[in-house]
Amino acid sequence: MEADTASGKVTIVTLGPEGTCHERAVQNYMRFQGVKDYGIELITDFFVGLEMVRETPNSFLVQCSAHPKVHEITEKYWTEIFVVDTFIYPTKHLVLLSRRDVEKPRSLGIVPATKGYVDLSQWEEIVDVASKPIVGEGLLRGDYDSGLTHMEHFEEHDEELRLDLDIGEIDTTWVVYGHEKRFEGEVIGIPSAHLFRAAASAPA
Secondary structure: OOOOOOOOOEEEEEEOOOOOHHHHHHHHHHHHHOOOOEEEEEEOOHHHHHHHHHHOOOEEEEEEOOOOOHHHHHHHOOOOOEEEEEEEEEOOOEEEEEEOOOOOOOEEEEOHHHHHHOOHHHOOEEEEOOOHHHHHHHHHHOOOOEEEEEHHHHHHOOOOEEEEEEEEOOEEEEEEEEOOOOOOOOOOOOOOHHHHHHHHHOOO
16 A cells, blocks of 8 residues: 555554554544544554655554564664654454364464463464454464454354453553654653552552
8 A cells, every 4th residue: 555645644554454453543542642634554564664654754653562573663763763652552352262163273373462361382383473353364264273363253253263262452552653753851751640659558
C-alpha cells in the first residue's frame, strides 16, 4: 500500500493485516488525540514499516512494547526516527485455541511477542507467526494444531475450534515513533502520583 502524502494527511504505520491489536490501538489512540485526518498503513514486518516512515513525511510508526524487536526498531535509525510518545491500551481478547479434530495438539502457531502467556513445552513444534489474525487463519487451514489468537476466531468458528485458555484483554504499552525528537530534558508523561500514594498506604 502506498501512503497518501499529497494531501498532508497523517500516515500511521502499524502491524497488520486488518483486525490486529495494533490496528485497534492506533484507532483509539488517534481518537484520543483528536486527529481525524489520518490513514493507517498495515505491514507484517516492522523493519519494512520503519523504512516506510523514514521515507514518508508526516508519518509515524506504532509498535507494541511487548514486541521482541522494539530495541532494534528504536536503534536502527537513532539519528532520524525517534520515540515521540507512548500510551496504555489493552490488547484484543486473547485466547489459546486448538482444532477440535486434534485430540493431542503437537504444534502451536504463535506471535513471538505472546509466548510468555503459555508453557511452550506443551507442544513439539512452535511456529512463529507475524500477527494474531494470521495465526487464526493458519489454525483454520490446519497449518498447526493450536494457536494463540483472538476470541473472535473462536466465536466465528466454534464448530471447528475449541477454547483451551481464555486470557482476555491485557493492558499493555505502545511506542510511537516519528521524525521530530521531543525529549528536551524533562520527563514527558501524565502526572500519576496517586498511584504511588495508594501503594505507600497499603498494609504491609
